[in-house]
Amino acid sequence: MVTNASQASMLRVHGYHKYLVLALASIMTMGMALSYLYSMNHFNLLLSATRALDYASFKQMERYTPSRAADRRNWVNVYFVKLSWFWNTLCTVVVAASLSNTVTWKRLSRFALRWALATCAWFAMSQWFFGASFLERMHVASGAQCLANSVRVSDKLCRTRQRLTADSHPQLFDSFEPGFSTTHKSIHAGWHGGMDISGHTFVLTLSILYLAELVVPCMTQRAIASMPRGPMRCLKTFSLYGTLSLMVLWAFMLFTTSIYYHTTQEKVVAFLCALAVWICLPKEPIS
Numbered sequence: 001m002v003t004n005a006s007q008a009s010m011l012r013v014h015g016y017h018k019y020l021v022l023a024l025a026s027i028m029t030m031g032m033a034l035s036y037l038y039s040m041n042h043f044n045l046l047l048s049a050t051r052a053l054d055y056a057s058f059k060q061m062e063r064y065t066p067s068r069a070a071d072r073r074n075w076v077n078v079y080f081v082k083l084s085w086f087w088n089t090l091c092t093v094v095v096a097a098s099l100s101n102t103v104t105w106k107r108l109s110r111f112a113l114r115w116a117l118a119t120c121a122w123f124a125m126s127q128w129f130f131g132a133s134f135l136e137r138m139h140v141a142s143g144a145q146c147l148a149n150s151v152r153v154s155d156k157l158c159r160t161r162q163r164l165t166a167d168s169h170p171q172l173f174d175s176f177e178p179g180f181s182t183t184h185k186s187i188h189a190g191w192h193g194g195m196d197i198s199g200h201t202f203v204l205t206l207s208i209l210y211l212a213e214l215v216v217p218c219m220t221q222r223a224i225a226s227m228p229r230g231p232m233r234c235l236k237t238f239s240l241y242g243t244l245s246l247m248v249l250w251a252f253m254l255f256t257t258s259i260y261y262h263t264t265q266e267k268v269v270a271f272l273c274a275l276a277v278w279i280c281l282p283k284e285p286i287s
Helices: 004-010 015-038 042-053 055-062 075-081 084-098 105-126 134-141 155-160 170-174 199-219 221-225 231-260 264-279
Strands: 145-148 190-192
Touching: 015 199, 015 231, 015 264, 042 055, 042 145, 042 190, 075 084, 075 199, 075 231, 084 105, 084 199, 084 231, 105 134, 105 199, 105 264, 134 155, 145 155, 199 231, 199 264
Parallel strands: none
Antiparallel strands: 145 190
């Protein structure tokens, strides 16, 4: 039976947590300051609006992205950030495997519970919450509309990012200017208006705080002194440095997101949502 004292202990915030949250807040503040001073997020804000209002202009603008970091199609975003929870889960499995000789069932249960809760939160916030994700519901509630070349369409088309063609949606294409279907065989709908809470800021912040629970307790003097020798030591070293490297990558992507994407309000709200989820996750004790 779990007592109130043990529950409080599992949720206890340690000193390093405070420094980590402060570091993440500082990274975001620097990025948002650069974004504000030099209007570095202006291109992507305009690009998102143009996608919904004028698809032809949107395709033209995509060709002139100001930098790789400002391009949503860059390989780090596509293969890492978009798949962030896969990489976080992989790190969890590898770290747990590296501790298999010394880990207790109590600690293993914390690993499993923390991963399950964080995964459910990530899934509900950004993927599915009885239909639309929680972030999408917030977006729509704040006034967002799903448009295809300025024509109001079902929200589902924005959610699923379904490709629209003259064959699949003839009435929609008939409403466009003559010749549009000749130059654009397919289009995608886009959101317009409302507060688009930054999903990247949410998942990157949560990912860093989540991964910290895996590596920091393994880096204490007592944990290092008790490291096994042989292949298990190599596996543990690999898992720790691999997870730390992923945390650095997430921090870098959080910085670029703060610079090039979304409004300040959208990023701050996403950051606070990630903190709210993290504060409810079980924490590892430090010995």
